[in-house]
Amino acid sequence: MIRFIFLSLLLTNYLFGQTPSAGRVKRHIEKLASDKMNGRGTGSPENAKAASYIARYFKKYGLAPLGTDGYNQPFTAKISRVVVPDSLRQATNVIGFLDNGAPYTIVIGAHYDHLGIGRQGSSLETQPAGKIHNGADDNASGVAGLLELAQYFSKNGVKEPYNFLFMAFGAEELGLQGSRYFLNNPTLPLEKMNFMVCMDMIGRYNPERGVGIGGYGTSDAWPTMFKGVDSTIKFFTDRPGNGGSDNASFYAKQIPVLFFHTGGHPDYHKPSDDPDKIDAKAEEAILKLEIRILENAMQQPKLSFTAVK
């Protein structure tokens, strides 16, 4: 009997130990959005530090590097919204591949850059220069989601019928530059991609609004994937897939997308977008909802793209 209980515990841990957890979500966000990270502005040493933080987890989860320099895919980003002497900045995407030996691949992405100390444009603060824009919701929350999904799919002991490409994009705040660079210089052929799931700002769940899921119209097959999906949190779907974040770059290449977003708030693009305002418990529920949709989608053949009018 004792041996049986022990074995069940082991098995339970093996099967369910890797599901998204609010505790880990919180720790990732607190780390990436701490004042020490100086707002992860493009070209800053802290932005590079955030990239290595992500690569370290990709390595821990056994993902194969699919950048052009290990996990990194370096590129030059350009600041054009404000005039600065150093408008060209070194940036990088961070790319890890979970190879299940399948013909097609699901892309999961989130940007990790933010507005730094308010000298690269896009801040909504009146006097932004010199103030740390922590970007806890935008988009440490999405990166935490990316890492949790990477952990789940690489450690769940299941060989899924699709591969996964996990991507953290640089220079999104400068106009989707990382995702655009990747799509023009892909390290995996675009025709091998099934669809792309993007997370940008999933940490400020508002129970009245619910979590928005954009891109519902980008494949006629999406409604099938949502069949029977219930969740402890409220969600709604929205047809367009061409706005909001890096999903727009994939949509432009006719790849179906889903875009998860908990909505705007008064701290958006301000120094007050801080970790203590994150609802990690709700983010955990959002990630579990994503897993349910992904698992449904993996029962189906590769999606075909539909343009949303």
Ligand SMILES: [Zn+2]
């Ligand atoms: Zn963002």
